[in-house]
Amino acid sequence: MRGRGLRAALTPYALVFPGALWLGIFFVIPTVVMLSLSLHSGNVTDGYVFTWNWQSYVDGITTYTDQIVRSLVYGFLATVIELIIGFPVAYWIAFKGGRHKSVYLFLILLPFLVSFVLRTISWQFLLSDNGILLGPLKSIGLIPKDMHILATGAAVVCGLVYNFFPFMVLPIYAALERIDPRVLEAAQDLYASKFQTFLRVVFPLSLPGVFAGVLMTFVPATSDYVNATVLGGTGNTMIGNVIQNQFLINQDYPVASALSFTLMAILLIGIFIYARALGTEDVLEVAAR
Amino acid sequence: MNKDFINDPAFLRGMTTRRIGRRDAFRLAGLSAAGLALAACGVQGKGSPRPTTSAQVQSEVEKYWSGKVKNGHVNFANWPLYMDPKQPELKEFTKRTGITVTYKEVIQDNPSWFAKIQPLLAAGQSINYDLMVITNGIHFTQLVRLGYLVPLDHSKLPNFAANAAERYKNESFDPGNVYSIPWASGMTGIAYNPKYVDTPPTKIADLWNPKYKGKVGMMADAQEIANFGLLLLGIKPETSTPDDWEKAAEKLREQRDSGIVRKYYDQSYIDPLAKGDIWLTMAWSGDVFQKNISDGTDLRFVIPEEGATIWTDNMVIPKTAENPVDAIMLMDFFYEVEIAASLAEYINYVTPVPAAQEVVRKHAAEATGEDKRLLEQVAESPLVFPSEEDYAKLHDYRNFTSTEEQQKFERIFQAITTS
Numbered sequence: 001m002r003g004r005g006l007r008a009a010l011t012p013y014a015l016v017f018p019g020a021l022w023l024g025i026f027f028v029i030p031t032v033v034m035l036s037l038s039l040h041s042g043n044v045t046d047g048y049v050f051t052w053n054w055q056s057y058v059d060g061i062t063t064y065t066d067q068i069v070r071s072l073v074y075g076f077l078a079t080v081i082e083l084i085i086g087f088p089v090a091y092w093i094a095f096k097g098g099r100h101k102s103v104y105l106f107l108i109l110l111p112f113l114v115s116f117v118l119r120t121i122s123w124q125f126l127l128s129d130n131g132i133l134l135g136p137l138k139s140i141g142l143i144p145k146d147m148h149i150l151a152t153g154a155a156v157v158c159g160l161v162y163n164f165f166p167f168m169v170l171p172i173y174a175a176l177e178r179i180d181p182r183v184l185e186a187a188q189d190l191y192a193s194k195f196q197t198f199l200r201v202v203f204p205l206s207l208p209g210v211f212a213g214v215l216m217t218f219v220p221a222t223s224d225y226v227n228a229t230v231l232g233g234t235g236n237t238m239i240g241n242v243i244q245n246q247f248l249i250n251q252d253y254p255v256a257s258a259l260s261f262t263l264m265a266i267l268l269i270g271i272f273i274y275a276r277a278l279g280t281e282d283v284l285e286v287a288a289r
Numbered sequence: 290m291n292k293d294f295i296n297d298p299a300f301l302r303g304m305t306t307r308r309i310g311r312r313d314a315f316r317l318a319g320l321s322a323a324g325l326a327l328a329a330c331g332v333q334g335k336g337s338p339r340p341t342t343s344a345q346v347q348s349e350v351e352k353y354w355s356g357k358v359k360n361g362h363v364n365f366a367n368w369p370l371y372m373d374p375k376q377p378e379l380k381e382f383t384k385r386t387g388i389t390v391t392y393k394e395v396i397q398d399n400p401s402w403f404a405k406i407q408p409l410l411a412a413g414q415s416i417n418y419d420l421m422v423i424t425n426g427i428h429f430t431q432l433v434r435l436g437y438l439v440p441l442d443h444s445k446l447p448n449f450a451a452n453a454a455e456r457y458k459n460e461s462f463d464p465g466n467v468y469s470i471p472w473a474s475g476m477t478g479i480a481y482n483p484k485y486v487d488t489p490p491t492k493i494a495d496l497w498n499p500k501y502k503g504k505v506g507m508m509a510d511a512q513e514i515a516n517f518g519l520l521l522l523g524i525k526p527e528t529s530t531p532d533d534w535e536k537a538a539e540k541l542r543e544q545r546d547s548g549i550v551r552k553y554y555d556q557s558y559i560d561p562l563a564k565g566d567i568w569l570t571m572a573w574s575g576d577v578f579q580k581n582i583s584d585g586t587d588l589r590f591v592i593p594e595e596g597a598t599i600w601t602d603n604m605v606i607p608k609t610a611e612n613p614v615d616a617i618m619l620m621d622f623f624y625e626v627e628i629a630a631s632l633a634e635y636i637n638y639v640t641p642v643p644a645a646q647e648v649v650r651k652h653a654a655e656a657t658g659e660d661k662r663l664l665e666q667v668a669e670s671p672l673v674f675p676s677e678e679d680y681a682k683l684h685d686y687r688n689f690t691s692t693e694e695q696q697k698f699e700r701i702f703q704a705i706t707t708s
Contacts, residue, residue, distance in 0.1 A: 043692045044407065045434050067707070129566045148503065150566060151552045233552040234545050237707045245707060248400045249511075250699050 038257035048253065056258035064242050064259065068266070071239040074153070075222030078160035079168075082217050083210065085161070086168035090209075091202075093169075094176035105173070108166050120159055120230045127155055127231070151233025159227035167216040175209025176202070211278060219267055239263055340440075346467055349440045354613075362389050363615035366402075366418040368602070369394040371472070373635045382622050388615045396421065399428040406607065410437040415609045419616040422472045422602050425462040426512055426686050427695055429469070429603065434692075438468040439606040445617045446470065448624035457641040460601065461527055461685045469603035470620055473632075474639035476672065476683060477513055478597040480572030480590050482562050490569050492594040493521045497544050506561065506570030507544075509553035511702040512686050513598070514541060517571060518702075520595045520684065527685045531694075534701050541705050553706040562588060574672040575638045582663065590672065592682050599639070599683040634667055639675060646674045 041053040061068070093104045111119055126133055127149045137143045149155050179202065187197040225240030232238075239259065246256035340346045365379075372378065372392070379390045395418075396402045402423075406416045423429050432438050443450065449470050463469045479490050485504070490496070496505050496517070508514050516526045518537030529537075544550055551567055558570045559577070563586045577590040604620045606613050622628060624641075630648035633640040646668060653664035671679050689695035 043696065045431060045692045063704075124560075128561070128564050130564060146503065148551075148566070151503075229555075230557075234550050235708050242707055245703065248404060250696070250703070251400075251404065252696070 034257045034260060037253050038261055040254045042254075044251040044253075053254060056254040057262065060255045060259040061262055064239060067237050067239045067242050068263070070153075070237070071222050071263075072266070074157055074160060074228075074238060075218050077157050078164065078221045079214055079218040081157070081161045082165055082168040083214065086165060086213065087172055087206075087210070090169045090172035090176055090206075094173050094179075105170075108169055111162075112166060116163065117226055117230070120163065120226050123155075123159055123162065123231060124150060127158075150231060151236075153232070153236050155231040155233075156227050156236050156238075159231045160221045160224060163224075163227065164217040164221050167220070168213040171212035171216065172206055172209040175206045175212075179205050207278070211275075214274070215271060219271075222267065223263055340467070343465070346440060346465070350442050353439055354442045354445075357614050359388070359614045359618070360612045361387060361615065362391070363420060363612050363619055364391045364393070364418045365616075365619065366393055366395050366421040367472075368396045368422060371422070371602075371636055372632065378623070378628050378631055381628070382619060386618060386622075388618065390619065393418075396423075399424050399426065403428040403431065406437075407435075410435070410607060410609060413609060415611055416607055418607065419610040419612040420604060420606055420619060423469075423605055425460065425601050425603060427689070427699075429462060429605075430688060430695075432605070433463070433468055437608050439608055439610065439613055440467050441470070441606070441617065441620075445614075446621045446624070448621045452624045452626055452629070452642045452644055454641055454643045456680065457601070462601075462688050463603070469605045470624075471641040472602045472604050472623070473636060474599055474601040474641065476574040476592060476597050476599050476639070476675075477508070477516065477571060478574060478590055478592045479569055480559075480562060480577045480588055481569035482565060482567075482588055484587070485565055485568040489589065490591060490593075493517055494595070495593075496569065496571070497521070497540075497549060499547065499549060501568055502547070502549050503551050504568040505544075505549050506552060506554050506558045506567040507541075507550050507706075508558075508571045509555050509706045511699050511706070513571065514553070514706060515698065515702045516598045516684065516686070517541075520593070520597070523595065525684055526598060526687050529687055531697060534698060538701050538705060541702070545705060545708065559588075575636070578637050578670065578672055592671075592679060594682075596682045596684050598686060599680075600686065601641075633673055634664060637667060637670070637673055639673060643674065 036050060037048070038056055039050060039052050039054070040048040041051045041055070042048040089108070093101055093108075097104050114122075125131055128134070129148045129150065130138070134143065134147065134149065138145055138147070149158075183201060183205075184197060187201045192200065222238075223240050225238055225244050228236050228238040228241050243256050243259050243263070246252045246259065250256075340349050371394070376390075376392060379392055383389055402421075409416045423432065443466070449466075453470070457471050457474075458466060460466075460471075479493070479496065481490055483489070486501075495501075496507070507517070515529075515534065515537060518541045519526045519529050519533060521540055522533070522536055524533045524537070552561075554561075554570070558567065558572060559580050561567045562570055562572075563580060563584065572590060574590055577588045580586055581588055604623070606616050606620075610616060623632065626642055626644045626648055629640050629642035630645035630652070633642075633645050634649055634652065649664060649668040653661055653668050656664050667673050675683070687698070689698065
């Protein structure tokens with residue numbers, strides 16, 4: 001009996017062990033190494049020494065304030081646009097999709113079977129100055145000849161919206177799909193109009209999905225660097241590009257690590273505030289009302 | 290050499306994507322390399338002064354090469370599409386020497402390659418390559434300064450001594466070829482699309498012409514862009530001072546802020562140029578030639594009046610190489626005139642062996658049809674065989690004497706491109 005009790009006590013730990021090991025090796029250790037590196041000083045030729053060098057944070061943040069703010073703005077814009085486009089799509093698939101729901105979901109996911117970089121490069125073709133989109137519009141004189149979308153902030157935001165779109169749609173869809181149709185019937189039985197049903201029943205129930213969708217698009221969109229590289233022009237550099245340059249071109253590992261940590265801190269604080277404002281518990285409360 | 294590859298669709302496809310391989314804009318592959326570099330964050334740099342006198346060099350050479358023997362194999366790390374995929378030159382080498390060659394196109398760009406090998410070399414471990422090709426510039430200098438390169442034994446390089454052009458024997462980044470001999474060179478000049486540009490650009494100042502607002506491409510690389518800013522002001526990049534850098538940066542900022550620059554490109558400028566997104570741009574010499582051959586475009590390349598820069602990709606042996614004798618034999622082999630010609634015919638970059646021009650002409654005379662036209666073009670191309678006049682307009686990169694100096698330079702010019 002005792003042996004079995006011990007085994008029962010150990011089972012949860014045994015189950016969690018692979019996951020914990022994975023996180024330990026691939027998340028905790030690198031994070032600690034990076035934190036330590038951000039406090040090193042030196043250069044690649046003379047070596048790096050740990051010196052509690054907080055200056056890297058000061059240098060990184062003061063030099064790249066513009067890029068940090070811009071990344072947050074781009075990330076925010078992309079998330080809002082995705083929410084505006086993505087919610088109706090998820091709603092339609094969940095409630096009007098009928099037998100073909102899985103086909104529609106597959107279509108949403110389809111671009112994801114192509115590599116991220118290739119997908120973004122293909123937008124270069126779409127948006128190019130004399131390309132499929134702008135070429136005809138220019139030739140019929142609807143837009144001025146020298147107008148361009150590529151190499152602007154708008155192109156970068158468009159790219160972000162496109163690339164992270166499924167991360168917004170799928171969680172919302174999952175939340176909507178779970179709504180019991182009888183709840184909707186009940187609302188109508190209680191003389192709620194269609195609009196009121198949506199506002200007071202469907203939308204509150206979808207909030208956990210919206211919450212997840214916003215997180216899953218805002219975080220990667222803010223730290224992305226591919227879209228700015230491929231679709232941006234001058235004055236569109238995001239913080240991800242700066243970090244990448246510091247790591248790979250300047251080999252300034254302390255500043256690169258400091259910037260990564262700064263970004264991580266900003267995002268964590270943002271998420272925390274957001275969770276408090278629209279936290280999961282509150283969401284449940286709203287839904288229960 | 291069989292020239293059928295020119296009609297081979299795979300060859301044409303390869304040509305169009307060459308730079309994507311060579312200077313990968315996103316450096317995605319490099320991210321994992323950065324991880325490696327981080328893991329080695331405890332490893333200290335091992336800066337060692339470069340030997341200054343020839344006696345010192347000689348003693349270093351003797352110390353390294355004594356007791357080293359031929360092992361019958363060599364591992365060669367190079368950039369993508371820097372050799373005919375059929376590797377006729379390597380086959381010939383194996384046939385003649387019995388040394389087998391493992392040839393890998395693993396170098397995508399200098400920074401990520403450096404990030405990959407630096408921790409291994411710092412720990413004194415093998416990088417699994419005996420020979421690699423590194424562009425002169427910041428990373429080359431760092432490899433030298435860190436003492437990661439083998440001093441070359443020139444008694445083992447007779448072909449180099451006999452056939453290399455004089456200018457390649459005394460390059461400012463490696464005087465006396467202590468650590469390196471060139472693989473190929475290229476120029477950074479101006480490319481333009483005559484469909485959109487009526488008056489062909491002739492000088493760097495044309496890149497500042499407000500007429501081309503939003504249609505000018507510049508490079509994102511700190512050294513490349515600095516060189517153009519400096520040359521615009523009539524300053525030689527190789528001898529420029531920090532004051533000059535500030536002045537050049539001011540000019541470049543002006544160009545950016547007045548909206549003339551559309552974008553700072555890593556390597557991907559050639560397609561936008563062909564499509565008309567940009568009309569004129571900073572460019573590498575080989576790209577235009579290859580794009581025209583593969584896609585039938587009519588892009589042009591000019592060496593600007595103020596001058597242009599020449600870069601050189603160099604063969605070097607890493608300190609931890611397992612087969613250095615085989616590697617140095619292979620290095621010398623590429624300086625046989627016939628071999629150099631065969632290589633130039635494929636890659637279309639500047640060959641350090643001027644005598645190869647006659648051989649290419651001979652091959653052109655023997656060929657027929659389309660092959661003949663292409664080979665003639667290569668043989669007479671100033672981008673493969675620059676004349677003395679062309680060379681006179683070409684400048685070297687600035688070499689940095691200290692890491693502080695280099696970082697200062699990078700800070701000044703990266704502030705322009707990462708705005």
